[in-house]
Amino acid sequence: MSEKTTNTPVLDVFIPYGKQYIDEDDIEAVSKALRNPYLTTGPEVDAFERALCQETHAKFAVVVSSGTAALHAACAAIGIKPGDEVITTPITFAASANCILYCGGIPVFADIDSETWNIDPKEIRRKITKKTRAVIAVDFTGQAVQIDEIRQICKENDIYFIEDAAHALGTKYKGHPVGSLADLTTFSFHPVKTITCGEGGAITTNDEELYRKLKLFRSHDITRDPSQLTQCPYNGYNEQIGLGFNYRMTDFQAALGISQLKKLSVFSSRRKEIVDYYNKEFSKIAQLTIQKEIDASDTTRHLYIIRLRQDLLKVGRSEIFKALNKENIGLQVHYAPVYYHPYYQKLGYEKGICPIAESLYEEIITIPLFYSLTNSDIENIVRGIRKVIEQYSA
Numbered sequence: 001m002s003e004k005t006t007n008t009p010v011l012d013v014f015i016p017y018g019k020q021y022i023d024e025d026d027i028e029a030v031s032k033a034l035r036n037p038y039l040t041t042g043p044e045v046d047a048f049e050r051a052l053c054q055e056t057h058a059k060f061a062v063v064v065s066s067g068t069a070a071l072h073a074a075c076a077a078i079g080i081k082p083g084d085e086v087i088t089t090p091i092t093f094a095a096s097a098n099c100i101l102y103c104g105g106i107p108v109f110a111d112i113d114s115e116t117w118n119i120d121p122k123e124i125r126r127k128i129t130k131k132t133r134a135v136i137a138v139d140f141t142g143q144a145v146q147i148d149e150i151r152q153i154c155k156e157n158d159i160y161f162i163e164d165a166a167h168a169l170g171t172k173y174k175g176h177p178v179g180s181l182a183d184l185t186t187f188s189f190h191p192v193k194t195i196t197c198g199e200g201g202a203i204t205t206n207d208e209e210l211y212r213k214l215k216l217f218r219s220h221d222i223t224r225d226p227s228q229l230t231q232c233p234y235n236g237y238n239e240q241i242g243l244g245f246n247y248r249m250t251d252f253q254a255a256l257g258i259s260q261l262k263k264l265s266v267f268s269s270r271r272k273e274i275v276d277y278y279n280k281e282f283s284k285i286a287q288l289t290i291q292k293e294i295d296a297s298d299t300t301r302h303l304y305i306i307r308l309r310q311d312l313l314k315v316g317r318s319e320i321f322k323a324l325n326k327e328n329i330g331l332q333v334h335y336a337p338v339y340y341h342p343y344y345q346k347l348g349y350e351k352g353i354c355p356i357a358e359s360l361y362e363e364i365i366t367i368p369l370f371y372s373l374t375n376s377d378i379e380n381i382v383r384g385i386r387k388v389i390e391q392y393s394a
């Protein structure tokens with residue numbers, strides 16, 4: 001029977017679109033941390049922050065409980081307040097915009113570039129008003145945004161540049177690691193990301209004042225620093241000087257983060273190999289488009305997305321999605337434009353704001369990309385995709 005008609009899946013077992021890689025060194029590092037007197041915010045947290053500074057070349061790093069907490073802390077540190085507008089991309093996880101709402105700000109969505117799928121600097125310019133206080137640009141799938149252009153726009157308009165690099169740890173822009181190029185850069189260590197702490201996040205910055213604010217915000221805005229206290233009745237006395245949160249990371253999560261970070265270059269190389277293979281194979285398939293990379297970005301890819309061309313769209317993405325699932329290929333869609341979510345619709349955002357993002361959303365499917373995929377896995381994934389496309393192009 002030909003591959004076209006067989007009902008046997010190309011892959012024997014289901015492969016998810018993303019997955020963590022934990023080895024014995026990671027387990028040992030966590031076990032060791034659990035035997036320490038500190039269970040939370042102890043020496044491992046400090047060491048993880050130092051390791052992140054080394055990796056990103058940033059002067060300061062603050063680790064927190066998630067990438068979402070990192071974004072919230074970043075918005076709070078720059079003082080986003082009710083009525084402030086912050087420009088971001090619609091093609092992202094909701095947290096990139098929710099953090100603006102947490103501070104009472106107004107998310108303003110700027111459309112993406114039709115080929116790189118990252119926020120388009122021209123669209124950022126178009127959306128700037130007197131109320132704009134910041135840009136949150138997302139390194140979508142791991143590819144760096146056009147950092148120089150965005151930095152220039154922010155400088156001209158005296159607004160902050162937050163880079164949401166949840167997807168992009170390990171990525172370099174013009175030879176510099178992301179993490180020290182925007183005013184604030186945020187990371188996520190959720191299990192599908194390039195390195196994981198279970199849950200976790202970080203903010204990096206070169207600005208000492210922002211760093212101090214981030215550290216306070218992570219722990220209720222409570223200080224013991226004598227220079228900040230208004231009264232000083234006894235040793236160990238503390239005062240709450242703002243409205244912070246408990247966004248602390250535990251020491252055993254930080255120990256996992258340190259151990260994972262040691263493998264970043266190995267993780268990164270393997271992800272690049274897989275991306276190169278996919279790019280080569282999918283470039284040969286006329287019914288697919290792949291994401292364009294800018295020369296400036298040396299990307300550690302978090303997600304791999306295929307875009308369906310017109311003849312496949314006639315079949316419908318959900319039909320293709322179901323057929324690929326039957327081949328045991330795990331899939332996702334990253335992302336529906338944030339303002340499509342019912343919560344945002346209730347806030348008054350209407351469809352049509354960002355037409356390029358909206359048409360991208362209708363046409364994309366995320367396929368498996370993670371460190372431990374074998375060569376035979378990726379060959380079979382490509383075979384499965386070819387098989388389904390041939391089925392529907394017949």
Ligand SMILES: Cc1ncc(COP(=O)(O)O)c(C=O)c1O
Pocket residue numbers: 066067068069071092093095096138164166167187188189190199200201
């Ligand atoms: C672009 C982006 N920003 C922020 C986040 C939030 O990170 P976390 O899940 O660690 O809260 C995610 C999570 O997937 C993300 O993809």
